[in-house]
Amino acid sequence: MDLAFSAEDIAFRDEVRAWIKATYPDEMRARVERSPNGHIAREDHVWWQKKLHERGWIAPNWPKEYGGAGFTPSQKYIFQAELAAANTPQIMPFGLTMVAPVIMKFGSPEQKAKYLPDILASNVWWCQGYSEPGSGSDLASLQMKAEDKGDHYLCNGSKIWTTLAQYADMIFCLVRTKSAPGKPQEGISFLLIDMKSPGITIRPLVTLDNAPEGSQEVNQVLFDDVKVPKGNLIGEEGKGWTYAKYLLEFERGNPYSGGLRKALARVRRIAEAEGDGAGRLADDPGFQARIAETEVAITALEFTELRIIGTLTAGQNMGATSSILKTRGTELQQQVQELALEAIGAYAVPFNVPAHGKGSNLTPIGPDYANVTAPSYFNGRKTSIYAGSNEIQRNIMAKLVLGL
Ligand SMILES: Cc1cc2nc3c(=O)[nH]c(=O)nc-3n(C[C@H](O)[C@H](O)[C@H](O)COP(=O)(O)OP(=O)(O)OC[C@H]3O[C@@H](n4cnc5c(N)ncnc54)[C@H](O)[C@@H]3O)c2cc1C
Structure with missing residues (x-):
């Protein structure tokens, strides 16, 4: 395999470099450089992501039909390397690179129309509700319950280590819809939950590197009788484990x-x-x-x-x-x-x-x-x-x- 970049690739690299230089404000770079975890204020992340969206570059990994950048694999690589080299704000992965591919592959046409444009435009901030107290590596042991109540699920339980949940408008959650005997992976479903739903509490987890403000990172999210419309279920009930594993390949x-x-x-x-x-x-x-x-x-x-x-x-x-x-x-x-x-x-x-x-x-x-x-x-x-x-x-x- 030839690993050298072509003349077109080099021209693309120069274009990306020039755009970053012209667009990325020095004060924002200084804030990124002072942050112990690379996170800055919500509005700064959103501002930067919207700039990338305006340029058509926010979603290098999305297919073009959904508004992806249409990069070749080498352009994708160059683009990400240039962002990293310029120390630009992290593009938040929870919407763009985690839940979006799942919605594209397993979501209904209505879900695609409802969620994907807002993810692309960074209008909605997502967070990831996989881990629970006692269920990290052994994720399939998760206990958060979603009971079928006809037109909605009633959710009870808690998620932990939820990164930047304090900024999030939506959370995608793995929940247990059935506790039938058998493999624990069975009976897990994938739900999209509005963070403004009554019954949700966010509890910050303070870590050693926490600044007094601005770098709060992880949280526990508690769900107490939270009603989630049935339309927020991705794919089929009980097939959440398949969707969850698909998402993780993009996360890693x-x-x-x-x-x-x-x-x-x-x-x-x-x-x-x-x-x-x-x-x-x-x-x-x-x-x-x-x-x-x-x-x-x-x-x-x-x-x-x-x-x-x-x-x-x-x-x-x-x-x-x-x-x-x-x-x-x-x-x-x-x-x-x-x-x-x-x-x-x-x-x-x-x-x-x-x-x-x-x-x-x-x-x-x-x-x-x-x-x-x-x-x-x-x-x-x-x-x-x-x-x-x-x-x-x-x-x-x-x-x-x-x-x-
Ligand atoms: C900063 C931070 C942010 C996070 N953000 C999120 C988030 O946004 N959303 C979310 O859902 N989760 C998040 N997580 C949770 C993360 O996915 C879990 O912490 C991780 O999966 C490990 O689970 P655990 O903490 O329960 O550790 P455990 O599973 O209890 O593991 C403890 C130790 O045992 C080892 N171990 C466990 N099982 C095995 C095995 N079978 N073989 C070999 N070694 C094993 C592990 O490697 C680890 O060293 C975050 C975690 C951190 C630290």
């Missing part, structure tokens, strides 16, 4: 190398500025060797991404190979964050987060890069857990990729 199959290269370049800059008392860290042969090893691993991942993404056409999912990207990508993210933490040295010690909270008048300790590195390191522990832990990904690869 992202390219990581562009962001990793940018993050490693930042570590190099810190190591050139910081020392350990005996000289610059950048001149330390042990540190240099670890940077070089990490760079080699990122290049290997980049080639794997090009190989996998190059075999796909618009709207296709990548199946179990998405577990390869998720596992290696997140392992390398953590490796780079560890190097960054080491590079900032003593600046990792102060709890600096309040100093860069919105509206704070506290003076941050040390240079700019010192403030966000330790919170980002702590926040980054999540990446090998969410979207299915890396241990679970290894089980999937062993079974479905290696056939063991």
